[in-house]
Amino acid sequence: MTAEPTLPELQTPSREEEQAEVIRRLEEDIIFGRFAPGLRLVEDTLMQRYGASRHFVRQALFQLERQGIVLREKNVGATVRFYSADEVRQIYEVREMLTRQAALMIALPAPDSLIDQLSELQRHYCLKADAQDMRGIHETNDAFHLALFSACGNPYLVRSLQDYMNLTLPMRAKNLADSEGLALSRRQHELMIELLKGRDSWALAQLCVDHMQYSKADYLVRISNDKKPQ
Amino acid sequence: MTAEPTLPELQTPSREEEQAEVIRRLEEDIIFGRFAPGLRLVEDTLMQRYGASRHFVRQALFQLERQGIVLREKNVGATVRFYSADEVRQIYEVREMLTRQAALMIALPAPDSLIDQLSELQRHYCLKADAQDMRGIHETNDAFHLALFSACGNPYLVRSLQDYMNLTLPMRAKNLADSEGLALSRRQHELMIELLKGRDSWALAQLCVDHMQYSKADYLVRISNDKKPQ
């Protein structure tokens, strides 16, 4: 073989990564508010925007429909999904329940390895927060919570929790940019690490639930204001 | 228009239903044990077996992968997924937690409309049980639990619960054919209806959790026996 048929993998994002990239960009466009709820997501438009084939766009829409942030109607098309106040409250009710249960299952005091891991993730989180890097904040924040709840020992519970975290992404997104919410979030993360060193599981669980109240309340106020003055 | 271009919808299952049919048949083949865990699910084979196009078979495999009863590996193919004893215990741990929470959220005493609806569903269940109609038993049983838990008032919680019921389908399937388990199940359903007329939420929740112990224990014994004598 003197001439390689195709260059290995340098300029080509290897299809598999291309798919992931389309999903991520579409997700970002939605959760960061560039695509408003109710907006139609026409396949051809997205094909052009992301420079991807119909196949990948389709898959991305399916995936995000499954995640709950896109609504697809047969033979009509996809739109950015909108959640009413009641739906938001119900979603958070389940998320809070799962969070409390997972937190209570974490054996205290936590091993040093977990403390170290979380401290490291928290350091990255602060870095991204200072840099105002929206995507980075979101990713490091989720990584922190994922690592924390993984300590509950039940991967299926973690998976369900993750599903609800993804579902609430559009509601939490704005707070990733809000400096007040960001500062509160940071303090709560550090308090969580402290509580992991102690033995009070109940306090930890309550803190984890409290941790999500700010963005929930803020979102509820926001959609309530959007509706009334219109 | 003297001659209609295509007959309306009598012999053609309208594509949409064809997709659902493929999913249901594949699901049945797996949960009723016709396809053993670990068996390779080759697309072409399934295309032939179900008389469906590659597209529909693919979609069905995706759907059942999401449900957790099929395992797909990139560029390798799909297989019937196998769960270890530990995984089964973890899955049931979450299912029990969700079940208990949902049951506790049902307002007691329940309205007559719910009692009537459940009694009716229970009647259908008994009918199918007497007829030894496996698919019928499974469907009416799930309909009963779905109606019961829907009374908790939170559709998202119900959806998650349903996800776990689907995930445990392969473990519960054998009990749908087992006359002993069937009789126990029937008695427990009737007891649930009785408890719905009272005010003891805790008893109801405990009964709902107890209700799933028989099939779980039975499945764990079964896979433990499968492994050892080999």
Place this chain on the structure above:
DNA sequence: GCCATGGCTATTGTCAATAATAGGGGCGAT
């Protein structure tokens, strides 16, 4: 005899052309 290498086969992944569908706007009848 053993390991590396190359091609072969079975299988899945991708695509672009084609079919089906729903919704809207115009046109004619009343």
Place this chain on the structure above:
DNA sequence: ATCGCCCCTATTATTGACAATAGCCATGGC
């Protein structure tokens, strides 16, 4: 003027052909 019908367009759904990939077996060099 209004109502109902039909065609037309925008959009998604389906399909089969084709490309890419992984695992296997045979073959040759050491």
